[in-house]
Structure formats: C-alpha cells, structure tokens
Amino acid sequence: MRRVYLFLALTFFAFGLNAQNVQVTFEDEVVNVDDTVNIEILPDVTFKSYFYIENITESPISAMAKYTKILSEEGDEFLMCFGECTIGNVAGPVTLNPGEIFEGFDIEFTPTNTNNRLLKVELYEELTNDILHQYYVKYYSETGLEQAKSNSFYVKAYPNPANNHVKISYSIPNKYSAAKIVVRNMVGQVIEQYDAKVSYNASLNINTSDFVNGVYFYSVIADGVTLSTKKLVVKH
Structure with missing residues (x-):
C-alpha cells in the first residue's frame, strides 16, 4: 500500500511540475518550459528582449519574475x-x-564583450512561490562586429498589439542601397510607407493613433526585394 501511495505522490508531483499556468511568447514564438531563447550579441550594443505573458488558467495570478545568472561576466x-x-x-x-x-x-543587456552568457528566468506565484514557468536566455556571438553589422538582418515591432504608437527596430545589410518599410491592411492596400535606413540597429517610430483597430502587415523592402513581412495588430 505504501508503494501505491508513493507512486501516486510522485505522479501528482510530476503533474505539478508539468502543469502550465502561463504561456510565454518571444518574437511570436511560444517558449515552452525549460526552452532556451537564443539572442546573438555584439559588444557595447544594447539588446532588449520582450516577452509576452498570458494567464491560461481560469483564476487570477499574482506573478513575480526572477532571473538567475548561470553563466556571466x-x-x-x-x-x-x-x-x-x-x-x-x-x-x-x-x-x-x-x-x-x-x-x-x-530584459535589457549591454555586453562589453561577446562571451556567452546564460540566464535562468522563472515566473512564480507571489504567495505560494509555486513556479508558473521557467526557461533560459542565452546570449552568444558567432561573428565579428563589423561582419555582423554588414550582414545582419532583423526586424521586430514593439509593442504588438500597438495602441497609439509602435517602434519598428531593424537592421538591413549594407549590400542594399535603398530600403523602405510598407504597412498594408488585410486586403493588401498600402496604408503607410516610410523610408528606411540601410543600417545596423536602426528604428522607426510610427504613430498608429489614426489606424483602425485590426490586423496589418509591415514589410521591409530593399532594392525592390521584400526581406520580411510580419503581422502588426492595432488595438485602441
């Protein structure tokens, strides 16, 4: 009988560890429990990583956030x-x-060198200290500074959903000569168009206060080539 009780206790304990109370999203991708989020870094460049947290239970949660340095300088x-x-x-x-x-x-981080760092991030219930979610953030570098600046491409919008404004951060490789950012509605009509810098670590602030609530798509176009198209939600 004791073995049965022990088995049940271990089963419930394992279930508790695997039960998910919140869902974490990073750059439109779901971060599962114990996943690692990889962020490529460059020295003296500030990297800010945004995480969306959703309560997927039927009860309110009083959440705390904590990080632990596993590998750091x-x-x-x-x-x-x-x-x-x-x-x-x-x-x-x-x-x-x-x-x-x-x-x-x-989480914002400005590295002084390109050595790897690793954080463990935990979300937990304030009163009970029960873990709601945990994952890892790895900062790494695979290329030299100038090479990365020359070849790097990325684009992301924050906040998303947007209310009255959105900031689009981007890098466009210097092999291109001219670039623009185009915002379209659901049926493909161009709503706004902006000149973009062919540059590393650039940004564009867009006033969305006059945008109608709904789904839009923003594209980075360089020398006539669409490098990326992503979804933008406007919600006033």
Missing part, C-alpha cells in the same frame, strides 16, 4: 522590467487576470 548588469524596472534580479508582483496577456516584461 564580472560586472554584467541586466535591467529587468516586470511592471516596474529594476537592476536587481526579482521584480513584481503583476496581477494577471484569466486570459490576460501582459506585455510589460523585458
């Missing part, structure tokens, strides 16, 4: 914002109602 400082911003490793609490998506969680 002396003097490394991370700025974590979870409701409020802190240079400490714990932030919160933030109340998440059922179905609510919280967009105010980000």
Whole structure:
C-alpha cells in the first residue's frame, strides 16, 4: 500500500511540475518550459528582449519574475522590467487576470564583450512561490562586429498589439542601397510607407493613433526585394 501511495505522490508531483499556468511568447514564438531563447550579441550594443505573458488558467495570478545568472561576466548588469524596472534580479508582483496577456516584461543587456552568457528566468506565484514557468536566455556571438553589422538582418515591432504608437527596430545589410518599410491592411492596400535606413540597429517610430483597430502587415523592402513581412495588430 505504501508503494501505491508513493507512486501516486510522485505522479501528482510530476503533474505539478508539468502543469502550465502561463504561456510565454518571444518574437511570436511560444517558449515552452525549460526552452532556451537564443539572442546573438555584439559588444557595447544594447539588446532588449520582450516577452509576452498570458494567464491560461481560469483564476487570477499574482506573478513575480526572477532571473538567475548561470553563466556571466564580472560586472554584467541586466535591467529587468516586470511592471516596474529594476537592476536587481526579482521584480513584481503583476496581477494577471484569466486570459490576460501582459506585455510589460523585458530584459535589457549591454555586453562589453561577446562571451556567452546564460540566464535562468522563472515566473512564480507571489504567495505560494509555486513556479508558473521557467526557461533560459542565452546570449552568444558567432561573428565579428563589423561582419555582423554588414550582414545582419532583423526586424521586430514593439509593442504588438500597438495602441497609439509602435517602434519598428531593424537592421538591413549594407549590400542594399535603398530600403523602405510598407504597412498594408488585410486586403493588401498600402496604408503607410516610410523610408528606411540601410543600417545596423536602426528604428522607426510610427504613430498608429489614426489606424483602425485590426490586423496589418509591415514589410521591409530593399532594392525592390521584400526581406520580411510580419503581422502588426492595432488595438485602441
């Protein structure tokens, strides 16, 4: 009988570890429990990583955020914002109602070199300390600074969904001579068009206060070639 009780206890314990109370999203991709988010870094360039947190239970959650340095350099400082911003490793609490998506969680890091770093990020219940979700953030570099600046391409929008404004951060490889960012609606009509810099680590601020609520698509086009198209949601 004791073996049965032990088996049941272990089963419930394992179920508790695997039960997911919140869903974490990074750059439109779901981050599962114990996943690793990889972020390529360059020295003296600030990297801000945004994570969306959704309460997928039927009850309110009072959530805290914590990171632990698994691999780091002396003097490394991370700025974590979870409701409020802190240079400490714990932030919160933030109340998440059922179905609510919280967009105010980000971690900012400015490396002084390209050595690898690794953080363990934990979201936990304020009163019980129960783990809601945990994952890892790895900072790494595979290329030299000038090569990365020359060849790098990325684009992302924040916040998304947007209310009155959205910031589009991007890098466009210097092999292109001219670029633009085009915003279209669901039927493909051009709503706005902006000149973009052929540059590393550039950004564009767009006023969306006059945009009608709905789904849009923003594209980065360089020398007539569409490099990327992503979804933008406007919700006032």
